[in-house]
Amino acid sequence: MQTRNPITEAILLSKSQEDIRNRLVDISPIPTYYIDNELCYQYANKACEGWLELAQKDIIGKPFAEVMGAAAIEILKDKIQSALAGNALDFEAEVPYKKGIRYVQLKYIPDIDNDGIVGGLMVLVSDITEKREMEVELQKKAKELQDYFDNATVGLHWVDSNGIIVWANKAELQLLGYTEEEYIGHHIAEFHADRPIIDDILTRLSRNETLNQYEALLRCKDGTIRNVVINSNVLWEDGNFVHTRCFTLDVTEKRKAEQFLSKANAELEHKVKERTLELSRKNEELEQFTYAASHDLKEPIRKIHFFTERLRERLAEKLQDEDLRYFDRLETGAKRMGILIDDLLMYSHISRGVSHEEVVDLNKTLPMVLEDLELSIEEKDAKIIIDALPVIKGNRLQLQQLFENLIGNSLKYSKSDSTPVIKLSSTRIKGSDTALHLSEEEESKAYHLIEVRDNGIGFEQADAERIFNVFTRLHGMAEYKGTGVGLSIVRKVAENHNGYVWAESKPGEGTTFKILLPAV
Incomplete structure (x- = not known):
């Protein structure tokens, strides 16, 4: 069996290990190259091709300055000289390449022989551009955030x-x-x-x-x-x-403002209470005066009427036609005054509010109203249509007066050339379903909306609010008799029952009075 010389074996083993190292470096994804002390490339792995955009054969043997350019040499020359002096370096730098400026981490490993002579450098390149950009962006955001807080x-x-x-x-x-x-x-x-x-x-x-x-x-x-x-x-x-x-x-100024407003509100509330009490007292005095004055006027009117009749009877044979007309006018004026006084007494009485409340079935109240208006209804040959009406809580006599005045008003202002038709109907609704400006509490409450609709002469909608004022008349006495107090009484009754009343009308097309009363 042939044996190898030990020296030959050692040489072969060394070359084998070197080949393995070279292959490992060559397939590494990290660009790795070797430059000698003359700054020429002696080795470049496959990764350098993509990194430097050159083939290995166009890199190896070429000067570093030719491959990288003068700008890169200017940036790295001090580090290269330090490494060639025997110093291992690991640093970051901003270096220009063909693909643009990149942030890289460079490792310079000096190749030092046994005599301490540096023959060249092994260089490893890691691209940290994206990492560096993220760090810069994070630093920017951190600075902005700190500035925001500061x-x-x-x-x-x-x-x-x-x-x-x-x-x-x-x-x-x-x-x-x-x-x-x-x-x-x-x-x-x-x-x-x-x-x-x-x-x-x-x-x-x-x-x-x-x-x-x-x-x-x-x-x-x-x-x-x-x-x-x-x-x-x-x-x-x-x-x-x-x-x-x-x-x-x-919140110092806010608290001061709140304290000021609280004090001002308390003072205002106190003044309002004082004024309300004063106004209530004056209203009560005015109502008492109106009641007393109206009551005291009834007796002189009764005497005028009584003595006018006696005087007419005593002078009957001596009176001429003109004298009789004077007597008629005197009696008519006395009757009108009596009606006006009665209306004022009623208005004064109703203005005092509701002294007694009970459950009132309007279906039972309306027949009494129609009975009181029987003569007017027959005289006008009017047709009254009454749908089912609600049961509410209130003052029966005041509610009866409300409907008597509304139906009476419709009869009075009916058209002369057609049959009066008056219809009463009711719907249960919420306060928020109306167009009225109600409080939040009222909007959430249930109400009965009662409508009194007629086919009378109507009026301009612009007068819809004015007709509820005391003594307001849209027509002269020669056309339609009345005192101008009836609809004022209607509004007072509605207010006494925590309700509302309003009118909708067009000339020649009739009128609808709407009464909103709280549901039981």
């Missing part, structure tokens, strides 16, 4: 687990008037005017509670106290208390 209009501060202030922004320092040295590094309790409050804040935060709109009092450098609202929680890392994150909102 210049926020709301006070911000951090406190550690011992209650020591570790950071505060400009707004917080300006709010309280301290410098960074006077504020940061001090215990937060030094700046609270109420010790139990800050103790409670720190205790709750240590239990990992979040504080929302927590009111406190902070002491400024000049000794004044500011009302603030604190929102805060704690930053924890691995179960350890790092620092609080506190937002401090100054």
Whole structure:
């Protein structure tokens, strides 16, 4: 059996190991090359082809400056000289390549022989461009965020687990008037005017509670106290208390305004009560006067009527036609005055409100109304249509007067050339279903909407509110008789029952009166 010389074996083994190393380096994804001390490429792996955009044969043997360019040499020359002096280097640099400027991490490994002579450099290149750009972007965002917090209009501060202030922004320092040295590094309790409050804040935060709109009092450098609202929680890392994150909102002026408004409202409420009592007293006196005056006027009117009849009878044979017309006009005026006084007495009585309430079935009330209006209905040959009406809580006599006045009004203002038709109907609705300007409470309540619709002469919608004023008439006495008080009584009755009344009309097309009364 043939044996090899040991020296030959060692040489072959060394070459085999070198070949393996070269193949491993060659297939490495990391661009790796070797330059000698003359700065010429002696080796470049496959990854260098893509990195330098050159084939291996166009790299090996070429000067470093020719492949990389003068700009790269200018940037790297000091590092290369240091490495050729025997120093292993690991550094980052911004280097121009054919594909553009790239951020790279470079490892320079000197090739030092047994005599300490540096024969060249092994260079490993890692592209960290994307990593560097991300770091730059993160640094930019961090700077922007820090600038935002530093210049926020709301006070911000951090406190550690011992209650020591570790950071505060400009707004917080300006709010309280301290410098960074006077504020940061001090215990937060030094700046609270109420010790139990800050103790409670720190205790709750240590239990990992979040504080929302927590009111406190902070002491400024000049000794004044500011009302603030604190929102805060704690930053924890691995179960350890790092620092609080506190937002401090100054509400001093808001609290002063609230106190001022509260005081002003209290004073206004007191004045309103006084004025209301005074107005109520004057209204009561006025009603009493109206009632007394109207009542006292009835007796003179009764006497005028009585003595006019006696005088007519005594002078019957002597009176001429003109004299009789004077007597007629005198009696007509006395009757009108009597009706007006009766209406005023009724208005005065109803203006006093509802003294007695009961459950009123309007289906039973309307027949009594029609009975009182029987003569007018027969005289006009009117047709009255009554749908089912509701049962409500109120004053029966006042409600009877309301419908008597409305139906009477429709009869009075009916057309002369057609049969009067008056229809009453009712619908249960919510207050929000109407076009009235009601309070939130009224909008949520249930009501009965009762309509009294006629086919009479109607009127302009612009007069729809004015007709409810006392003594308001849209027509002269020669056309339609009346005192102008009837619809005023209707509105008073509706108001006495916490309700509303309004009218919708067009000339020649009739009128609809709508009454809104609370449902039982």
